[in-house]
Amino acid sequence: MNLKKLQQQIQLSLGNHPLSEVDYKRVESELDIKLPETFKELNAVCSYEYCQFVSFFNFGSNLTESVIAATLGVRDRFANSDNNIVLYLDEAGIILLDATSIEGTVIWCSIYDLENYFSKEKMQYEYKIFPTFSDFFQFLLDEEEKSREEDMK
Secondary structure, rough: OHHHHHHHHHHHHHOEEEOOHHHHHHHHHOOOOOOOOHHHHHHHOOHHHHHHOOOOEEOOOOOOOEHHHHHHHHHHHHHHOOEEEEEEEEEEEEEEHHHHHOOOOEEEEEEEHHHHHHHHOOOOOOOOEEEEEHHHHHHHHHHHHHHHHHHHH
């Protein structure tokens, strides 16, 4: 995937609302991880949070509805979860960013499969793996476009 082309598409679709270096550093420090470079490059244009397809957690803060708080909560409950960041969580599903992956692998799965995922067991429910954060962001943009088209009908 052409990163420059995707950055242009992000800006055209979502505008210019980048995550700041302060936000990155806070998340990296609080969670003791290193964010994938692709994640930083794409979010330097506009944060994935501006896609309205999903109500993502706030990235830079450590308030209740934040990536930091949600990630620490999952880490308290599940072994082998220290390398993942929770981008979204509700009563049925979760979206995780694998911080050890150079390209930023993202998984969207059932919360009932978390233990299986973290222990590398077979998943029992439907899930989707995006090999790169670029693939995930492209998916979000595609869903955003579909939503806008439906709104115009």
